[in-house]
Amino acid sequence: MRAVVRALGFAALLLRPAGVRAGGDDWHRSIDPARCDSAEAIEYPPTQRWIRHRLVPGESLAQVAARYGVREADLRAHNGIDSRVPTLVVGATLRVKARRVPPPRREVLYTAREGDSWASVARAHGVSSKQLRAHHYTRERGWxxxxxxxxxxxxxxxxxxxxxxxxxxxxxxIARGGVGIGAPDTGELRHGVAIPEGEGYTLRFPDASFGTSHAVGELVRALADFRARTDYEGTLELGTMSREHGGALGDHRSHRTGRDLDIALPRRVDVPGWMPLTPRRVDWRALWDLALALAEVDATVVYLDYTLQRDFYRAMRAEGVGDEALRRILQYPRGHKANLGLVRHAPGHDTHVHVRFGCGPCETECIELGAWAGGPAR
Ligand SMILES: [Zn+2]
Incomplete structure (x- = not known):
């Protein structure tokens, strides 16, 4: 197990030396407030450390767990909380075996001005609108x-x-304030940012085209880089990212925190749109250019079915792409379980790739990978 964790950390190190912390464990890889205009520091103890957390209004157990990088189930167990009800008494103290310790929350007093709404005040302060409203609920005012x-x-x-x-x-x-809470397959998105319209791509599902500020920013950079480096004359079709507030989305397993995006495999321009997409109809060169562009930004993984990776690999070899570049981008041919390459196997990803972006540097409650949720993305 340790070797696997090491290998994973090492692979991440090779791909992106900048945001990697020592220790091999990459669940918080890119969270670094030094890069996000904050004077406050996040502490990463070398081993999990017991701390006490006093619940402030509006906090949920899931959020507290994500904040300290622990499982919600462990948080419940350590505090004898059996109930599935996520709301707790304000002021109660929880014992947490923390993996990271962000600075404590701070109370800010604010008087509503003309034109303010619950949503705009929440967005401006980086808190949940629902929680803000709940905290100020009075019976006379109502919900x-x-x-x-x-x-x-x-x-x-x-x-x-x-x-x-x-x-x-x-x-x-790109608007600030869009942050992911928790892991991609259990968490949510706060103040989701819409993918902007742009040249060379279309949004297939505008209602599910929201992401974190960081993920959308990285995506926009990658798309611009892709346009600059590719000869592809077709249009990239961007599929599902997340809904504006994240959470469960159709039969997708992840796509909950604004960091996952499906992109249809680029179709050869001589293949009409009504034809089913088969490996021979994919423009592998365009996909390669896209993968290279994604490797330059904070994309942590690109999922593609292993059998398609074989087609991808062969097409790129035939084009004269060198071994080193192939090794850096593709997991194939080293086995569908190898922790190597940016592109990784996930079953069923055979007409689209699924890109996962890292946590933004200021996302104190983001969990990088579904580290303990297990299994690949969908
Ligand atoms: Zn997906």
Missing amino acids: HAPLREGTALRIWVDPVVHDWLRAGRPDDT
């Missing part, structure tokens, strides 16, 4: 009353996310 000017709000912000938002610049091309 659905709009936020009134002059209402005094007490908002428990995450200092890292809050600083990052406050440092926003007018020339930011």
Whole structure:
């Protein structure tokens, strides 16, 4: 097991030296507040360390678990919480065997101004709108009353996310504040950012084309790089990413935290759209160019069925691509379980690739891989 973890860490190191932390465990690989305008630091103890966490208004168990990099089941077990109900008493203290320790939440007082809504105030402070509303619920106001000017709000912000938002610049091309909570197959997305329209690609499902600020930013960079390096004249078809607030999506197993995106295999331009996509009809060179572009950004893995990887490999060999580049990009021919290459096997991914992006540097509650959820993505 240790060897496997090592190999995984080593592969990640080869691909992206920049954001990798020592230790081989890559569940928090790219979270680094030094890169996100925050003065606050996140501590990563060398081994799991017991700490106490006092629940602030609106926090859920899942969120607290993600924050400290532990399983929700362990958090429940350590605190004798049996119930499936995720809401807990504010002010209660939990014992947590933390893998990471972000700075504690901070209370910010805010008086609602003209034009504010629950959603806009939540977005500006990096907290959940639902939680903000719940925290300020009164029986007289009820659940659905709009936020009134002059209402005094007490908002428990995450200092890292809050600083990052406050440092926003007018020339930011991608909105800040879109963060993933938890792992790709169990978590959610907060303040999802829509993939912008652009040249050379289309959005097949606009309602499910939301991601974290980081993932959308990295995607846009990769798409621009792809356009610059490819001769492909077709249009890339972007499929499902996440819904605006993430969570479960159709029969997809992941796609919950705004970091997963399906992209249809690029079709040869001489193959009409109505024809079923078979390996011979794929423009492998275009896919190669896309993979190279993704390898330059914070894409942690690209899933493609192993048998298709064989076709991909052969096509690229025939085009004269060298062994070193093939090894760097493709898992094939080293076995469908090998922790090698950017492109990895996942069954059923034979008409599209599934790209997973890393956690953004300011995403204190993001879990990089479904490290303990197990199994490949869908
Ligand atoms: Zn997928």
